[in-house]
Amino acid sequence: MRVETGVRRSRYRYALERQGVLATVLISPAVLFIGALVGVPLVLAVYLSFTDATAGSLSGNWVGLANFRSALHDQVFRDALWHTFLFTAISQAVVIVVAGLLAHALVRSFRGRWLIRFVILLPWAAPIALTAIGFLWFYDPQASIFTWFLEHLHITSPQNRPNWLGTPHAAMSSIITVQAWRTIPFATVIFLAGVSSIPQEVDDAAAMDGATGLRKFWHVSLPLQLPIALVAVLFGIVFTATDMVVPYILTNGGPFNSTQVLTTWAFQTGINAGNIGEGAAIALFMLPFLAAVVVGMLVFARRAEVT
Amino acid sequence: MPSPWRHKLFAYAVTIPFAVLLGFPFVWMAVTSLKPEYQVYDPTKVWSFHPTLASYGFLFHHTGYLRWLRNSCLVGLAVVVITLVVALPAGYALARLAGRVGRTLGVAIFLTYLVPPTLLFLPLSRVVAQYLHLSDRLWALIVVYPSFTIPFAIWLLMGFFKTIPQELEDAALIDGCSRLGALVRIVFPISLPGILTVVIFTFSLVVNEFVYAITFISSSTNRTVAVGVPTDLIRGDLFNWPGIMAAILIPSIPLALVYNAFLNRFIAGFTGGAFR
Numbered sequence: 001m002r003v004e005t006g007v008r009r010s011r012y013r014y015a016l017e018r019q020g021v022l023a024t025v026l027i028s029p030a031v032l033f034i035g036a037l038v039g040v041p042l043v044l045a046v047y048l049s050f051t052d053a054t055a056g057s058l059s060g061n062w063v064g065l066a067n068f069r070s071a072l073h074d075q076v077f078r079d080a081l082w083h084t085f086l087f088t089a090i091s092q093a094v095v096i097v098v099a100g101l102l103a104h105a106l107v108r109s110f111r112g113r114w115l116i117r118f119v120i121l122l123p124w125a126a127p128i129a130l131t132a133i134g135f136l137w138f139y140d141p142q143a144s145i146f147t148w149f150l151e152h153l154h155i156t157s158p159q160n161r162p163n164w165l166g167t168p169h170a171a172m173s174s175i176i177t178v179q180a181w182r183t184i185p186f187a188t189v190i191f192l193a194g195v196s197s198i199p200q201e202v203d204d205a206a207a208m209d210g211a212t213g214l215r216k217f218w219h220v221s222l223p224l225q226l227p228i229a230l231v232a233v234l235f236g237i238v239f240t241a242t243d244m245v246v247p248y249i250l251t252n253g254g255p256f257n258s259t260q261v262l263t264t265w266a267f268q269t270g271i272n273a274g275n276i277g278e279g280a281a282i283a284l285f286m287l288p289f290l291a292a293v294v295v296g297m298l299v300f301a302r303r304a305e306v307t
Numbered sequence: 308m309p310s311p312w313r314h315k316l317f318a319y320a321v322t323i324p325f326a327v328l329l330g331f332p333f334v335w336m337a338v339t340s341l342k343p344e345y346q347v348y349d350p351t352k353v354w355s356f357h358p359t360l361a362s363y364g365f366l367f368h369h370t371g372y373l374r375w376l377r378n379s380c381l382v383g384l385a386v387v388v389i390t391l392v393v394a395l396p397a398g399y400a401l402a403r404l405a406g407r408v409g410r411t412l413g414v415a416i417f418l419t420y421l422v423p424p425t426l427l428f429l430p431l432s433r434v435v436a437q438y439l440h441l442s443d444r445l446w447a448l449i450v451v452y453p454s455f456t457i458p459f460a461i462w463l464l465m466g467f468f469k470t471i472p473q474e475l476e477d478a479a480l481i482d483g484c485s486r487l488g489a490l491v492r493i494v495f496p497i498s499l500p501g502i503l504t505v506v507i508f509t510f511s512l513v514v515n516e517f518v519y520a521i522t523f524i525s526s527s528t529n530r531t532v533a534v535g536v537p538t539d540l541i542r543g544d545l546f547n548w549p550g551i552m553a554a555i556l557i558p559s560i561p562l563a564l565v566y567n568a569f570l571n572r573f574i575a576g577f578t579g580g581a582f583r
Contacts, residue, residue, distance in 0.1 A: 022486055023404050026396035030416065030457055033393055037431075037454035038419045044430035053433075098325060105321035108314050116322045118567050119330035125566035126333075126559035129517040129533035133541070134336050134555050137548050143348045145335050184329065193574045228578050242423035245517045249537055263425040270429045271522060283426045290426075294418055 049281035055274035067281035076257050077265060077282060084261040086172065088241040091179040095236055098180075099187035100229075106188070107195045124185035132249040135178050139164035139250070168258030171251050175259055179246050183236050190232035194225030230300060238293055242286055262286055333556070340552035347548050362549035371527055372554055375535035378445055379558075382531060383513040385449045390456045390509050391502070397457075398464025399490060403473070413465055420458035424518040427454075432522050447523040448531070452516060456509045463508070466576035467501030468494065504572040507565050514558060532558055 049067055053060030071077045106117060123131065138145050141163050150156040164174045198221060206220040244263035247253065253260035253268065262285060270279020339347065341358040366372045401413045431451060432442075441447035471494060479489040495502070520534040527539050536554045540547065566573075 023400040023409075026400035027412065029393045030397035030461060033453060033457055034416065034419050037451060038422050038427065041427040041430040041434065042422060044434070045426060048430055048433075101321050102325055105318040108318045110315045110318045113318075113322075116326045117570075118563070119326040120322070121567055121570065122333055122559070122563050123329050125511070125563035126555070127511075127515045127533050127562070129515065130536055130555040130559065131332065133537050133551055134332055136541075137339065137546075137552065138332060138335065140548075145353075148353060181329065181332075184325075189570060189574055190578065193578050197578075231578070238421050238423070242425050244425050248517075263423075266425065266429070267518075271432070276429050276433065280429045283429060286423065286426055290421060290423075294421065297418070298414065 103191035194228035402468035463576035
């Protein structure tokens with residue numbers, strides 16, 4: 001008996017030495033975990049979107065495309081789609097410009113760089129659910145610090161105070177500002193990694209050939225840092241379009257649904273109103289967009305491998 | 308070529324204004340947190356007021372704040388352990404698995420990180436309530452959070468493991484070490500800084516998480532700090548703004564310090580993952 005177990009154990013160990021077997025043993029827990037907690041719910045979300053399931057029951061009656069049809073006919077939903085686009089496009093455009101500038105400045109060595117990097121990093125390091133509440137206070141209709149500054153600069157008057165979160169356009173601008181504020185640090189540090197990855201020799205060679213300023217940036221620096229920068233941009237887009245913390249805490253979709261985005265609308269329909277099936281259908285409208293980003297990333301990853 | 312002082316001038320001219328814009332909210336939070344409650348709304352007391360720590364005392368003694376902090380830490384630690392147990396071997400195997408299979412699998416696992424909680428929270432809320440019977444329990448969060456921390460951790464770890472030369476392990480194998488032995492005795496100890504980076508960023512992802520926490524947890528005592536502060540400290544029309552500002556700053560400052568300490572490693576792992 002003892003001999004047998006010894007043989008079995010050594011055979012077992014021998015199998016573990018083979019790379020394919022070892023790799024399978026090491027990777028499968030992760031694949032199983034992700035399959036169970038991302039794959040299964042994803043399938044379930046698709047299933048639920050075809051049913052009239054409500055809170056309290058996982059199974060509803062099959063209703064086909066009714067949820068999608070009613071969503072598409074709903075003005076609030078269509079507006080939410082448009083708001084999601086605006087929210088993402090504007091905030092990320094601001095992020096790209098600011099983070100690009102900051103990265104090019106931070107790559108230089110200067111006194112106090114450590115402190116400045118620390119301060120720039122703060123909005124990303126602090127939990128956004130908490131800092132968003134901070135902005136609720138900064139945007140307070142009576143005691144907004146922003147209003148106080150504007151009044152001291154004589155841009156607005158006490159009789160005509162801006163209602164940052166109370167009027168539709170101001171509310172949209174306010175949540176876009178906060179979203180840009182929280183994404184800039186992340187984009188900056190990743191852009192910075194891209195800029196720093198350019199070898200000094202390339203920089204010198206370009207300078208020798210007489211490339212300066214914007215031309216050097218456009219023809220030499222930009223193409224070289226693009227692979228890494230693009231990852232940061234795609235991340236920013238995905239996490240802005242699919243996250244709900246900032247709109248949920250600051251406006252919860254109001255006033256009059258003027259800042260309603262897909263995620264907050266799915267939450268209100270699915271959780272607050274209890275129409276799980278309809279909520280799932282609304283959330284699923286994010287899927288084609290996500291798929292597009294995924295394809296973009298894959299194409300891009302392949303191209304990055306070639307170069 | 309621009310001279311060094313022009314270089315520096317550009318750096319200061321760009322970074323200082325943006326640092327002020329990005330950092331000012333925290334300054335204003337700190338100022339507000341020190342104000343006595345009756346002066347908060349007074350516009351003439353923007354800078355001159357009697358600083359007090361009363362709001363911090365209120366936060367600690369009369370709200371569930373410490374409890375929420377504790378909950379966040381508990382969930383964070385449990386999720387970090389689960390994440391490391393699952394992601395360490397997988398990240399190593401994917402970093403070493405040569406060829407198409409390894410790369411495709413690495414990218415595929417990473418892409419699951421992009422599937423957002425806002426898409427999965429509705430089905431998961433039913434799964435948690437009906438199949439797992441975990442609604443309103445911290446266990447619900449401990450079970451669900453690894454779904455996004457594991458892909459994230461694998462991605463970072465792949466980046467770190469790829470920087471460790473294969474020759475080190477080969478030497479260990481020649482000396483009679485098994486492959487698993489080489490992994491545990493050689494690779495993991497060298498990767499300790501990278502593993503610490505994963506611990507810190509995983510923990511902070513957990514503290515940050517909002518959507519699942521607000522969906523699965525319903526009673527005040529079981530809230531995490533990210534949900535407890537927005538739901539329970541803001542009740543009706545009664546806002547204790549100084550207390551809320553203190554509640555924001557307390558977890559933010561330590562997180563910012565460790566972020567800064569581990570930032571370079573994070574970037575190295577993040578940009579060195581499956582795309583390299």
